[in-house]
Amino acid sequence: MINLVEIAKNQINDAIEKSVSKAIAAQQLPQVQLDEIVIEVPREKQHGDFATNVAMQITRQAKKAPRMIADILINHMALHDTYIEKVEVAGPGFINFHLKKEWLYQVLIAIEKEGADYGKINIGNNQKVMVEFVSANPTGPMHMGNARGGALGDCLASVLDWAGYDVTREFYVNDAGNQIEKFGISLEARYIQLLKGEDAFPFPEDGYHGEDIKDHMRDFIALEGDKYLDVESEERKQAFVAFALKRNIDKLKADLKAYGIEYDVWFHESWLYESNEVQETIDYLTEKGYTYKDEDALWFKATEFGAEKDVVLVRNNGIPTYFAADIAYHRNKFVKRGFERVIDIWGADHHGHVARMKGAMQAIGCDPDKLDIIIMQLVRLFRNGEIARMSKRTGRAVTLSDLLEETSVDAARFFFNMRQAGSHLDFDLDLAVSQSNENPVYYVQYAHARICSIINLLAQEGIKVQSTDKLNLSRLIEPEEIELLKKLAELPEEIKGAALSMEPSRITRYVLDLASLFHSFYNACRVKVEDEELMMARLKLVDSVRIVIKNVLNMLKISAPEQM
RNA sequence: GCGCCUGUAGCUCAGCUGGAUAGAGCAACUGCCUUCUAAGCAGUGGGUCAGGAGUUCGAAUCUCUUCAGGCGCACCA
Numbered sequence: 001m002i003n004l005v006e007i008a009k010n011q012i013n014d015a016i017e018k019s020v021s022k023a024i025a026a027q028q029l030p031q032v033q034l035d036e037i038v039i040e041v042p043r044e045k046q047h048g049d050f051a052t053n054v055a056m057q058i059t060r061q062a063k064k065a066p067r068m069i070a071d072i073l074i075n076h077m078a079l080h081d082t083y084i085e086k087v088e089v090a091g092p093g094f095i096n097f098h099l100k101k102e103w104l105y106q107v108l109i110a111i112e113k114e115g116a117d118y119g120k121i122n123i124g125n126n127q128k129v130m131v132e133f134v135s136a137n138p139t140g141p142m143h144m145g146n147a148r149g150g151a152l153g154d155c156l157a158s159v160l161d162w163a164g165y166d167v168t169r170e171f172y173v174n175d176a177g178n179q180i181e182k183f184g185i186s187l188e189a190r191y192i193q194l195l196k197g198e199d200a201f202p203f204p205e206d207g208y209h210g211e212d213i214k215d216h217m218r219d220f221i222a223l224e225g226d227k228y229l230d231v232e233s234e235e236r237k238q239a240f241v242a243f244a245l246k247r248n249i250d251k252l253k254a255d256l257k258a259y260g261i262e263y264d265v266w267f268h269e270s271w272l273y274e275s276n277e278v279q280e281t282i283d284y285l286t287e288k289g290y291t292y293k294d295e296d297a298l299w300f301k302a303t304e305f306g307a308e309k310d311v312v313l314v315r316n317n318g319i320p321t322y323f324a325a326d327i328a329y330h331r332n333k334f335v336k337r338g339f340e341r342v343i344d345i346w347g348a349d350h351h352g353h354v355a356r357m358k359g360a361m362q363a364i365g366c367d368p369d370k371l372d373i374i375i376m377q378l379v380r381l382f383r384n385g386e387i388a389r390m391s392k393r394t395g396r397a398v399t400l401s402d403l404l405e406e407t408s409v410d411a412a413r414f415f416f417n418m419r420q421a422g423s424h425l426d427f428d429l430d431l432a433v434s435q436s437n438e439n440p441v442y443y444v445q446y447a448h449a450r451i452c453s454i455i456n457l458l459a460q461e462g463i464k465v466q467s468t469d470k471l472n473l474s475r476l477i478e479p480e481e482i483e484l485l486k487k488l489a490e491l492p493e494e495i496k497g498a499a500l501s502m503e504p505s506r507i508t509r510y511v512l513d514l515a516s517l518f519h520s521f522y523n524a525c526r527v528k529v530e531d532e533e534l535m536m537a538r539l540k541l542v543d544s545v546r547i548v549i550k551n552v553l554n555m556l557k558i559s560a561p562e563q564m
Numbered sequence: 565g566c567g568c569c570u571g572u573a574g575c576u577c578a579g580c581u582g583g584a585u586a587g588a589g590c591a592a593c594u595g596c597c598u599u600c601u602a603a604g605c606a607g608u609g610g611g612u613c614a615g616g617a618g619u620u621c622g623a624a625u626c627u628c629u630u631c632a633g634g635c636g637c638a639c640c641a
Contacts, residue, residue, distance in 0.1 A: 036581085044584070053583060059621070066621075091584040092621070137641070179641055206640085297639050308567070308637075315639040322641050351568055352636045377569070378635075419577070422569065424634070426576065431590085439603080440589070446603050454600045497580060509578070512588085523596085523605040542600095564603065 001121055002110035003492035004103065009039045011082040012050055012097055020054075022076040029072060032061040048088070048096035049103075049486070055093040066093025104485040105473040111488065111544040112468050119491040119551050123499060124165030130333055131157040133345040134256065135172040138248045139183040140210055142255060142400040144379040145347045148425060150400070151416035152376060153345045154261045155504035158555045163499035168264045168339070171252075172329065175245060176269040177322055182207055184237035187244055190217040191236075195226050211396055216244040255401050260409055260557040272328045277336075278320050281328040281364065282313055290363045300327075305359025323353075327360045334366045343372045343502065345421075351375045374502060376421045383429045410558045414441040417508045417556060440512060444549065445561055447515035451546040452562040454527050458539060465543045466536055475537040480521040484541060487514050488548055504556070511552040518545050 016037055023029040034054070042051045055070035062069050070089040077087055083103035090096050111118045133153025136146045154169065161167045174180075186207035192200050194217055203209075220243055228236040249266075256263070272278050282298070285291050290301050296316035300323075303310055313324040333339050346353070354375070358368040381388045381398055388398065403412060406429055418440065419425045431439060455465065476485065491510070498506040527538045553560040 038581075038583095040580085040583085042584075043579095043587085047584070051584090056583080056621070094584065174641070177641080182640090295639085299639095312639045317639080319639090321639070326641095348569070348635050350636085350641090353641095354568085375569075375635095423577075424570065428576080431576095442603050443589090446601080450601055450604080457600055501580075503580095505578095506580080509588090516588085519604055520606085522600085523602095526600065528600050564601075 001492075002106075002114065002118075003121060003496075004106055004110060004489045005493045008050065008083055008099060008103060011084065012039050012052065013037050015077050015079065015082060015084065016052060016054055016073065016095075018078060019073045019076040023072050026076070029062050029064075029069065032058045034058070042094075042096065047090060047094070048086075048098040050097045050099070051090075051094050052097075053094055055089075055095060059093075069093065070095050101474065101477070101482075104482065104489065105468075105476070107485055107489040108473060108540055108544050109468045111547055112540075115547060116551060116554075118547060119495055119555075120162050120164070121492050121496055122164035123496055124160060124163050126164065126166045127340045128168070128338060129160060129165045129341040129343065130168045130170055130339045131160070131343045131345070132170045132172055132333075133157075134261075135174070136252060137174055137179060138245055138252060139179055139208055140212055140248070142252065144381055144398060144400075144403065144427065145376070147259075147400045147403055147412060148379050148416045148427075149345050149347065149376055150256060150259055150261050151413045152374075152421055152504065155413070155417050155507070155556050156343070156345075156374075156502060158557070159495060159498045159504045159507060162495050162555060165341075165499075169261070170265045170267055171256075171263045173249060173266055173268045174322075175249075176273055177325065178319070180241060180245075183244070184241045186213050187217060187240035188233065188237050190214050191220065191228065191240060194218060194221060195229060213244075216240075216247065219247075220244075255404075258404060258409065259400065260413060267329070269325055269329070272325055272332065277332055278325050278328045281331050282320065282324055285313070285327075285363055288363065300356075300360065300363070302356045302359045305356075305362050307356040307359045309356075311356050323356070323360075326357065327364065330357070330361060330366070330371065331364050334361075334370070335364075341370050341372070343374060345374045345376055348375055348377045372502065374421050377424045379425050379427055381427050381429060388429065410445070411439065411441050413556060413558055414444075414508060417505050420503055420505050441558065442564070443519075444511050444515040444553070445559070446564055447518045448546060448549045448553070448560045449562060449564040450522060451518070451542045451549075454542060455539070455546070456562075458528060463535075463539070465539055468540065471537050471540055472533050473537055473540070475534045476541060478521075478525055480517070480524045481538070481541060484514075484517050484521055484545060487517050488544055491548055491552075507552060507555065511549060511556075514545065514549060514552075518542070518549075 017034065020029065020032065020034060024031060035057070037052060037054055038057075039050050039052050042048060055073060056066045058069060059066045067089055070093050073095065074087050074089060079087070083099045084097055085100040086098040088096050114120070131153050134142070134146050134150045136142045157167045157169050182204070185204050189201045189203045189207060190213050193203070194214065217240070220240065228239060231239070253266070282291070285300060286298075290304065291313060292299050292301065297312050298314035299310045300313050301310055311323050312321050314320050330342065333342050354373050357373065358371065361368040361371055415427060416425070458464075476482070494506060494510045498504055525538065527535060527542055529535050529538075550560045
């Protein structure tokens with residue numbers, strides 16, 4: 001868990017704090033209150049490795065010009081026993097820190113030591129966190145929104161894992177309630193229509209009109225024949241649902257597995273009814289006085305908890321709503337299973353539920369801040385520059401399996417994690433399929449393959465990567481080498497940032513940047529050179545880049561080919 | 565009508581808790597393969613950060629407002 005950026009920032013932070021105290025003691029500055037010191041990486045290289053704006057922040061308190069404050073601080077700054085090489089005042093009052101090269105060379109030692117674990121940090125402290133994602137309705141196939149949610153949720157879970165959380169991936173199977181009822185009626189209608197003709201049974205208006213319902217019943221008939229025509233409606237619907245639901249859930253599992261996603265838990269909504277937790281939850285809310293009856297339905301006073309409207313918990317027909325089960329589900333996550341934090345990933349079409357869900361959390365005595373709901377904007381699929389609504393092959397709505405048929409898992413996972421959850425995403429099928437420089441996933445993989453190729457070539461001549469204690473790392477001085485080293489050093493901080501902001505897309509962009517710096521290095525510097533000392537140092541550098549690219553791609557579950 | 569999200573280069577998007585000259589990829593144009601993979605690199609052009617007002621040393625970033633687009637406002641999930 002070596003984080004060199006953090007080490008450097010801590011040293012700088014320390015130096016600033018001490019310098020402020022000394023300046024105050026020397027009466028060059030009045031007593032000032034220091035908030036958290038902001039240390040950032042300047043955009044311009046000439047501004048050093050790190051910079052701080054403290055001098056500007058305390059301008060008002062100190063009643064001095066920012067540049068003057070900065071000068072005073074620099075004069076008191078003790079740099080011995082640190083990686084800081086040079087400090088200077090710049091611009092309106094920034095203090096810029098230049099670090100010794102030795103600091104950067106430490107990165108290679110860290111990567112050598114930690115290998116496949118380099119990048120892991122422990123801000124999570126093994127806290128139990130659940131990421132619930134996709135949770136597609138098992139009454140039909142998964143759509144593009146599920147595909148995005150899958151890539152996003154799975155990669156977020158990985159990022160949190162690397163950040164030191166104890167992560168559980170969960171899929172919530174909506175196998176109870178109203179939609180299963182509709183599913184049953186739809187299946188029944190298709191069964192009868194298939195056997196006795198379209199007019200034999202009216203198809204319910206609000207039923208599931210998809211072709212997949214017919215497919216289920218065709219296969220069912222192939223297995224069981226027409227014997228269910230004479231069975232009583234309730235019973236045969238149950239048989240149909242049991243048959244189709246299992247098939248759908250198996251398909252969900254298979255599709256998601258093919259997509260690189262394996263859940264720790266497939267949690268069934270029906271369990272909440274079987275264990276009576278839905279009723280318990282409703283009773284609890286009623287005891288607390290958070291419900292009321294109106295027109296024979298039971299309502300939750302969501303408006304008392306900041307929502308816009310009250311919500312029905314139990315319909316006038318006595319059947320609890322999805323929302324009632326969802327409250328019980330979240331109570332189960334926090335209270336029964338003891339998760340300390342829960343992240344739900346929802347499509348943008350569900351954003352209206354956020355306020356009431358958070359309100360319900362409060363009502364059942366859970367801290368709403370421990371529930372993070374990530375609202376993911378919807379996906380538009382493009383093909384030939386136009387919005388594609390239908391699959392080429394089936395002519396139906398494009399499903400996750402259609403997508404994976406047209407493109408690759410690597411491309412899909414990468415593309416869906418290039419954008420933040422909150423941004424509307426256009427998925428360009430042609431681009432994802434194209435095996436060209438336009439396709440960013442190849443760009444990263446190509447960098448990895450190129451490095452492997454160099455290493456293999458040298459290995460054939462008996463030249464192997466050596467451990468850092470045998471190397472003269474100070475031979476790495478070219479700008480392209482320095483930039484690479486810096487980028488390598490940033491990985492732990494990037495994981496921290498991605499985990500805290502819950503945005504795995506930051507990691508995707510990180511690895512793109514790293515690949516870009518490697519390609520620049522490749523064109524500017526040769527590894528295989530006459531000067532053996534230099535060659536060995538560079539070989540170590542590219543091997544370290546290889547490890548970091550591989551670590552990140554592993555984290556995102558994207559393959560890292562050794563040849564392309 | 566109300567609520568949430570979005571608006572940055574021709575296109576798709578970055579821009580981390582406000583910071584120094586607003587970036588990348590694609591597209592366009594110009595160069596670079598007899599030496600480690602050209603799925604690559606280097607360079608050029610391209611911007612009223614949707615418009616307006618405010619907050620302050622300093623705003624793409626925060627506040628207000630107008631405009632445009634997406635989504636949601638069920639005893640559906």
